[in-house]
Amino acid sequence: MLITRQHTKVLIVGAGPSGLMMAAQLLRHGVQPIIIDSKQGPTDQSKALAVQARSLEIYRQMGIVDRVLANGKQAGGVVFNQNGKVLAELSLANTGKGETKYPFIHLYQQSKNERLLLDFLTVNCCPVYWDTNLLSVTQTAERAEVQLQSGTETVTLTCDWMVGADGAHSEVRKQLQIPFNGDTYAHEFYLADVELDNQQLTGEQVQLYLSKKGFAGFFPMPEQNCYRVIGNLPEGVEPREDLQIEEVLPHLNSIAEMDMKVVHIKWFTTYRLHHRMADRFRQQRCFLVGDAAHIHSPVGGQGMNTGLQDAYNLAWKLAGVINGQLKEAILETYAAERMPVAKGLLNTTDAVFKVVMSINRLNMLFKKWIMPGLLKFVWSKENLRNVFFRRVSQIFINYRHSAIRLHLSHAKNVKAGDRLPYLKVFDEKKQEETDLHEWCAKPGFTLIVLGKLQEIDLFTLAKWITQNYSANLNFFYLPPSAKNEEVFKTFEIKEGKKKALIIRPDMHIGLINDVVDIGMMDNYLNNVLGLMKTG
Template identity: 60%
Template sequence: MRITEEHTKVLIVGAGPSGLMMAAQLLRYGVQPLIIDNKQGPTSHSNALGVQARSLEIYRQMGVSDKVVQNGKQAQGLTFTENSKQAASISLANAGKGQTLFPYVLLYQQYKNERLLLDYLTHHACPVYWETSLITLKQNPGYAYAALKNAEGEYHVKCDWVIGADGAHSTVRKQLNIPFKGDTYPHHFYLVDAELDAPFLDGDYVQLYLSKTGFSGFFPMPEKDCYRIIGSLPAEFENKEDIKIDDVLPLLDKVIGQPVRVVKNNWFTTYKLHHRMAEHFRDHRCFLVGDAAHIHSPVGGQGMNTGLQDAYNLAWKLAGVVTGNIHETILNSYEAERMPVARDLLSSTDRVFNIIMSDGWLMGLVKKWVLPAVLNYFGKNDKIKAQLFRRVSQTGISYRDSKINVHLSRSTRIKAGDRLPYLEIYDEKKQEETDLHAWCSKPGFTLIILGKFDEMLLFNIAKWITNRYTGVLNFFYLPPSGKNLDVFEAFEVSPHQEKAIIVRPDMHIGYMNDLVSIAMLDNYLVNVASVIPAKK
């Protein structure tokens, strides 16, 4: 497909989940990006498998979460079997009850995520230019210059901004000479996506197997009798070429202690794992998201979801700059907020992965006696299970230390920088049941005030928004009532007190104050969140 643009506001290199999410989020704000990928089209392989609650919340804000849930499968739990004996079991059903509308891990393959997002782009008339490569990338004051190439020709495009979403071997990152520090794990692995005849498999639980001969895991897919199998390859396979599925099935049978019959093999591959992170996520007018910025082991199903979160965090800021609603200084917060998340993720997945793969005698004792006991304890302790869910689901990620958040409240449980909690509410104005996340479904910031106020203050707030922040700031008022006591309690507000909350477009709290003051609200938006008010 021929590219006609000679100038684009945003060039996105890479049409995997992170790049597609970046494009979709920009489109929500009316920004039309140019998105390219050197592949022939979207992946046909399952790749990443788990969609976490925080990603489902993004999909809900986009109006597509129902499609995801209907075509996915909830993981009901996890079992751990050692030397053919089940050592531990954890139920994950509603592990995050009360924390989110999606209190589970959803098994929903990467290719489905990509097609969902591609449908969103198509609906908004935004094409993906497949089989199109970035050849060179240069930066100049005020813009970047990209040379692109596909079968139809070569193109020279002036770009206001460039997003590198082009994976672990990112051309954007290499063109920018950003170091990608880390290492490669020494172990070799195999991956099978197949329809199986294996009566011992539950179909709803992730089943992990560990023995002296290796490690394997079975992950149920939404389709009947279909599973993702991952396993470690023994040392004798180190230099073996052309490994096929028939080579690993005997190994798999030894690990689990019984035969597995493959009815239909959909995908088989071998691979090594890496743990690396870019030294910077931004270089002037260029940004890195997803695997272009960080890669790690698949422990916990965090990789694709973290890339989606990268795009979600950056898109509203970049869109605000492109549309002239937010000052360019807001872009400094992307790297400041997302690099600590990636660093923590690499550290935690690295620790867990090394425990699983270690073959030392001490770690052997840990896996035999300590690990099952810990897993069983977690399974029986709802409080710990809820804490674990917050981490795995990514709903617990907070930006409290970010410079674009301000906390002026006595509240200690919920603070500025935290994800807005999922709380069901009764909308007194519309006389209907809803929730705080639904109130934040429109693009832009959302002002929520709690307390009892006279009509004049509400009128003045509405007038202030109309005069200065139309289309940028949405407004909701929640008065005290018997049906909303839980919301007031969560934010530590008595019925006779008041609270002002400004929720960022990514549903993290940007501002919280125990006083509803238009002057202070305005000061936060202009001087902290870098919003550019309308000219009077």
């Protein structure tokens, strides 16, 4: 399919999870992008497997989470093994109960995520232009011009903005000459999607095997008896295109100390792991998201989820600028908010990966004698389990130091910049239970007022919104009641007091104020956030 348009508001290069999420979020906010990819079409060969709670919350906001839940499965737990013996067994069931609607790690292949988002694009009449390569990029202060190779045709396209979501070998990043600093791990790895007939594998738990000979992991997939197997190539086996799984099975069997009975091989490949980060996430009219901006080891299943959140963060800001609702300065907050997240993730996954892969004597002694007890101790403490879940699920990520947050409150537990807590709410008017995240399902910002207001105050608030922010600000009011005590407790609202919250489109809190003051909210929306009035 040939691109016939000569200009687009947004060009997205790359139709992996990050690029597809970027397109889907722009569509939610009323912007129709063009998205291209050099591949011939969607593929079922992908490395990422875990979908974390924060990503599930995004899918819920988009109205497509039910499909994700129905076609995936929860990881029941993680088992650490060494020399044929169980070192530690950690249950993951409801680890994050009360923190999110999805208190688990969900196993749902990257390829399924991509098809889910492709279907969302199809419903919204946004095709992906496959077999389309980026040849060159030139920029001015107002726009970018690109040369594309689409099949046998060369196409010139201008765009107001461009998003590079084209992976670790990003052509966008190369064209912009943005350094991609970091290193490549020394080990060579293999990945196999296989059907196995081994009773030792329950299909519910992630099995990790640590050995002097290397590492192997078995990740249960949603399909019956199917696993994603990851391990390091044994010494003497060189990575090559025609390498077969049979050549690594003896090494895998020795690490796991069991005879792998392979029924069917769906996919087998070799690869190397990197830990790198782009010097900049933005250059003039171009942005980088996902693997184009940062790559790291697969520890903790963070990569794909981080890319989805990159796109989630950038899309509402970019759409707001394009739609004339937000001042262009807000685009500077994308890199300011997401680069620290990427840097922290690189440091954490790198440290854990080195411990897992190290075979020096002290490290092996640590993994055999100290690590099991340490893991069991940590897992026995509810507060430590909670810290683990909040980090792995990515619900802990906050933007407390962002330029577009304003904390005008004595509250210490929840602050402006935090992800809006998942709290159940009883709607006294409708006499039904809902939750704060459900209140933020619509595109745009959400004003939540907690506390008792007089009818005249509610009328004044509604009038202010209608006259100034009718297209951008959704309004919800929650008076105190016995069934909503937990909400008021979480936000540290004392009896007789009130609180105003303005929630960003990505469900992070922009403003918390201990008073409900229209002038102060106007100041935040206009001067801090840069939101234009519609009246």
